[in-house]
Structures are given as C-alpha cells and as structure tokens.
Amino acid sequence: MTMTPIAWIVLMSLAGGLLSVLVASGVSYAARPHWVPVLISYAIGALLGAAFLEVLPHAIEAAESPEKAAMNILAGILLFFVLEKLVLWRHCHDEGCAGHEPHSHGHGHGGHEHGRSGLLILVGDTFHNFVDGVLIAAAFVESTPLGIVTALAIIAHEIPQELGDFLILLHSGYSRGKALAFNLLSSLATLVGGILAYFALSEMQQLVPVFLALAAASMIYVAVADLIPGLHRRTELRATAQQVLLIAAGIASIVFAHPLAERALG
Template sequence: MIQWIGQFNPIQQALMATMFTWGVTALGASLVFFFKTINKIVLNGMLGFAAGVMIAASFWSLLAPAIDMAEELGQIPFATVAIGFLIGGAFLYAVDKVLPHLHLGLSTADAEGIKTNWQRSVLLVLAITLHNIPEGLAVGVAFGAVASGLGTSATLAGAVALAIGIGLQNFPEGAAVSIPLRREGFSRRKAFLYGQASGIVEPIAGVIGAYTVVKMQHLLPYALAFAAGAMIYVVVEELIPEAQREVGGSKTDIATIGCMIGFTVMMVLDVALG
C-alpha cells in the first residue's frame, strides 16, 4: 500500500488520506442507524481515546520531525518548534472565540463565539468541526514533509500511520456527534448527515497544509509544530473536559483509560510504521 501511495504527489496523497479520515467519520456517524442513545460512560471512553491519539500524534508525528527538520534548515530547533506550537494554539483560540458553535448538552443560550441566530443543529456541528481542522492540517503537513526530503523522521509510512491514527479516533468522534443529535430529536438520516459533515473540513485543511509546505519549504518545521499546537489546544480545551464530565458519580477513570489506550495505539502505529 505504501508503494502505491508513493506514486502520487504530496497534495494528492494528502487529499486521499484526509478523504479516508472523513470516510471513517461518516462510518462512525452511521452508528446512529442502529442506536438512538449512547451511554455517557462509553462516550467518555471514546473521547478519552481520541484525546490520547491526538496527544501521541502531536509528538511522534509532528513535533519530533519538526525538531529534526529545523536542525537541517539551520534554524534554532527549540525556538522554531516553540513558536509554531504556540501560534497553532493561538489560532485555535481565536477561531474558538470567533466561530459560533455549541457543545452537546448545552442550551442555545450557551453558544460560544460571535452571537448569531443560526439553527441549533448548525452550531452543534460547528463545535465538532473545530476539532477536525487541526487533524486535517496535521495529515496534510505530514505528507508535505515527506516530499521535502528533510530529516529522517518524516517518512511516507509515518504519514500513513498518522492518517490511520486520526481515522481511528474519528470513528468514535463521528458516533459522538450523530447519536447525541438523534437523542435531541433529529431524524436518523439528518443526524447522520450532520455527523459526517463535521469531517468535511479535513480534506480541505489537508490539501491546504500539504500545498503550503510544498511551496514554502522553510515553513515546514513551523507548520508541523503549528498543527501539533492546534491539536493539543483541542485536547485540553474540549476533549478532556468533556470526557472527564462525571456520570452519576466518579467515572472519570473510564476517560483516563481511554486516553491511555489511544495514546498507546497511536504510538505503536507511528513507531512500527514510521
């Protein structure tokens, strides 16, 4: 499979990889056709798993290659990575404050971002779409990094491993969107459509990320660190707090175990394949 993917240019590779991650989101969202509700404990475990995957991917697939490439480009590695990482977090912070969105379980009055009269369903989907921007960007930048030929950390197998890892955590994420929407009164078809739509931003962000680093190679270490910072922001700001929300008592250990498993799965994927 790696050899087959290698026949395409980085932008095409990024598009195919993020179409895969979007497809897995849709697959997870399709669970709404079989279940009307999802146990909160199970949901917390899913969110914890997603957080673990994103934390592991941020280091092994993004920050480690960024440090390696910054050295080859004659940059100051710790400064380059620190700047890119913080800018990535700042970008997500700004989007979070500007883009209207609403987290599941809250009333429309609790919507964040600029105040609008948009429908509740749109605000709910936009909240999950925020999570997928850095994920798509990370995959795109990873494939663009391979084409640069810089460093030894960025490999095609490693980029594929990242796409697989993001795809794995997108499956429970898709279910975590569509099933709660069904519980809120949406039809199964509408809940599925909204659930899978939350992942449509990944191919867009992936192509933009790959194109940017291919055309401006000197920005590559910054871009890798940027994607890592954006993902860590999502993990700390959204996934972990939601996953640690108690359910009739102290059940936060389920989310913690899910995070540990997700981290291990992504680590194994990256080290074994990359």
C-alpha cells in the first residue's frame, strides 16, 4: 500500500527528532560526568556554528529583507534576555536572593547560574525543530523522494547541534534522564511543524523567517551571554588552548554537516 504524504511527514518527523536526539544523547552518555564542563567548549562551537553557518543565512534568505531579518534576530536576543530575567526573578522570588545573582565558582553547576541556560536552549531548539517540520512537509508535498532526502539530511545536520544542547543541559544541572526527556519533548515540535505545514503550508512558510531568527538568537545568546563567560574563569594557558580547540571542533562538526543542511534547507 502506497503511503500518503501526511503519513510520510508524520513518520519522518518522528524518526528525525528521535534519531538525532538518541544519537546525540548516546554520545553524551559515553562521556564521563567530569568531562561535561570541559565539553561545554565543544557545545559553544556547535551552537555558534549552527547559528552563523546554518540558521542565520537561511533566516536572512527567507526574510523580506536583510534588515527585517536583523530586526527579528535583535528582537529575539532581547526576548531571551527578558526570559532569562524572568527565570532569575522567579528563583529569587521563590528562594530569596541577597540583592544579587549568586556566583558559583565550581564546575559542577547544579546551581542556578547556568541552570537557566538549559531552559533557554530548549526554547530555541523547539523553534528550530518546528522549522525542520515545516521543511520536511514542504519537501514531501513536492515529492516523496525529495521528502526522504530532506528528512535524512535534517537528521544528519541536527546530530552535532543536539549533542551540544544535551551537554548544556547536563552542565545546567539536569540529570541524564531529564535531559533526554526534555530533548525528546522538544523534538516533537518537528512533528507539530510538519502536520501544521501540511494543512496550512503557505501560512507556515510565512512564519519560517521569524522562527529561524528566534532559533539563531537563542543559540547566540546562550553561547555568548551564558556559556563563554564561564570559560574565562580558567585563565591558564593549557585550559585556554583546550577551550579554543574544542570550540573549533564544535564549529567543524557543523561545517562537516553543512552540505547536508544546504540540501535540506536550500
């Protein structure tokens, strides 16, 4: 029996989200707990690589003009700043703060200084996954072979970014089980985007530039505002060299997957 386009969209959206998250979490599970703070440098590289090499160019291309894309990204950065303030305000309201944000000097951040970055990365990842679902639906509406190639390409280029996200969640104090559960929940946005796009493709495609801009804004904000400052606590030359190499490795993993992303998103 021949599968209908909507059946393919549901199948590949679910498979895409699950496979990329499970592969990334499997690699993360193999890492020893004390490696996670060190591997945050890799996560920073993966986030910045995904933002600047994959998401931003497509956000600009999909927008009415580069200026409109830039405005959306700036609005997204401001949105994530406000969201982070709300998370901090809630923490201070519930537990009390002595007029300032407490600073943790250790590396096993179960504390709140990095805990908020986990929430922000999940929000941004949800936007990105939703857009992936829209792209999968658009491809399957065109043809089944194009849809399959697009879905496989999206799975491949999502893996390094999902690995970075998973490491950030672990670094933010989430248990491995919670990190996996939240990443899987976020991946369901691919299915939502795919189904909505199938029934209202033109309307969903109009929202793609905004969702891409918000996804890029979240990646840049979390990497630059939340994670990079933590690296500066270790100033010795060996630690700095290690950080630079791991950031470069994170960017390189995105570069390696970039041709697949171009095929999927182009």
